[in-house]
Amino acid sequence: LAHSRFTLDHSIFSILHVEVNILISAIRRFVVAWLALVSLTLLSFEACALPNNMNQIFNLAILIIAFFKVRIVSLEFMEIRYAHLLLRVIVEGWIWLTLLILILVIAFDVVLFT
Amino acid sequence: MGWRKVVMVDRRVSRGSGHHIPGEPGLWVMFMGDLIIFSVFFTTFLNYRNATPSLFHASAMTLNRGFGLTNTILLLTSSLFAAIAVQWYRDGHARAAYYLLVASAALGWGFVAVKIMEYAEKLQTGIQPDTNIFFTLYFVLTGMHLLHVLIGEAVLLAVILKTNDKDTDSLSFVEGGVCFWHIVDLLWIILFSLFYMSK
Numbered sequence: 001l002a003h004s005r006f007t008l009d010h011s012i013f014s015i016l017h018v019e020v021n022i023l024i025s026a027i028r029r030f031v032v033a034w035l036a037l038v039s040l041t042l043l044s045f046e047a048c049a050l051p052n053n054m055n056q057i058f059n060l061a062i063l064i065i066a067f068f069k070v071r072i073v074s075l076e077f078m079e080i081r082y083a084h085l086l087l088r089v090i091v092e093g094w095i096w097l098t099l100l101i102l103i104l105v106i107a108f109d110v111v112l113f114t
Numbered sequence: 115m116g117w118r119k120v121v122m123v124d125r126r127v128s129r130g131s132g133h134h135i136p137g138e139p140g141l142w143v144m145f146m147g148d149l150i151i152f153s154v155f156f157t158t159f160l161n162y163r164n165a166t167p168s169l170f171h172a173s174a175m176t177l178n179r180g181f182g183l184t185n186t187i188l189l190l191t192s193s194l195f196a197a198i199a200v201q202w203y204r205d206g207h208a209r210a211a212y213y214l215l216v217a218s219a220a221l222g223w224g225f226v227a228v229k230i231m232e233y234a235e236k237l238q239t240g241i242q243p244d245t246n247i248f249f250t251l252y253f254v255l256t257g258m259h260l261l262h263v264l265i266g267e268a269v270l271l272a273v274i275l276k277t278n279d280k281d282t283d284s285l286s287f288v289e290g291g292v293c294f295w296h297i298v299d300l301l302w303i304i305l306f307s308l309f310y311m312s313k
Contacts, residue, residue, distance in 0.1 A: 090142070
């Protein structure tokens with residue numbers, strides 16, 4: 001009986017150990033994602049203050065960085081990375097399609113209405 | 115206790131297997147509808163910017179970029195706390211999740227306070243929604259977003275109350291509510307880049 005109890009305690013301890021490791025790993029991922037998001041925000045903010053005469057390229061770069069940040073929020077914070085494949089396709093589809101449309105509107109100076 | 119922990123580990127295994135949907139599936143229909151509407155708003159903004167680039171540039175220069183940056187950092191940090199809160203809640207640490215969600219909501223109210231200061235500053239200098247097309251879009255789009263922040267605060271309050279309820283397992287509700295808060299954050303990321311960062 002004593003031997004069985006030791007086995008049971010050991011298995012619960014192993015599960016707890018795995019659980020703590022998974023939790024720490026998830027929190028570490030979130031913090032790394034947040035650091036990346038804040039760094040990209042500050043980088044874009046500082047770049048905006050620099051003088052340049054290539055406004056269209058600058059605007060495209062800022063937009064692409066913004067959507068990269070959106071992708072980090074959705075994949076990491078919203079856990080779309082681990083979500084059902086259909087949901088991931090829908091969310092990533094929205095990100096890529098919206099980015100593509102906005103890039104085309106900027107690149108080709110599209111004016112549909114005024 | 116051991117059984118409860120095994121169930122929690124099982125939940126995470128199911129999340130990692132690619133079959134998990136955060137929150138209720140029906141909620142995502144509403145989320146995606148909202149995102150598509152904002153895509154139309156972003157395209158409309160760029161359409162008008164292409165039509166009158168100098169007006170947009172001159173108007174954007176009058177915005178207080180410091181307020182925009184502060185609000186971005188506030189929402190990103192709020193999102194971080196909310197994401198960690200879901201992990202803690204999933205792990206059975208409802209109390210820790212509760213405090214993190216309260217901190218997340220507090221940062222959200224910080225966003226609202228900064229936004230009100232920004233609007234007040236604009237109105238005091240005589241800038242109104244009918245000043246020009248840039249400011250019409252500025253007040254309408256950031257106003258729509260502010261409405262989302264306020265709805266998100268109400269949702270977060272409901273989520274906070276759920277995490278405080280020890281008798282029910284509300285993981286799906288917590289995940290869905292927090293996902294809406296992340297959507298509020300990601301919409302602001304794009305608005306910030308369009309209004310405050312473009313040249």
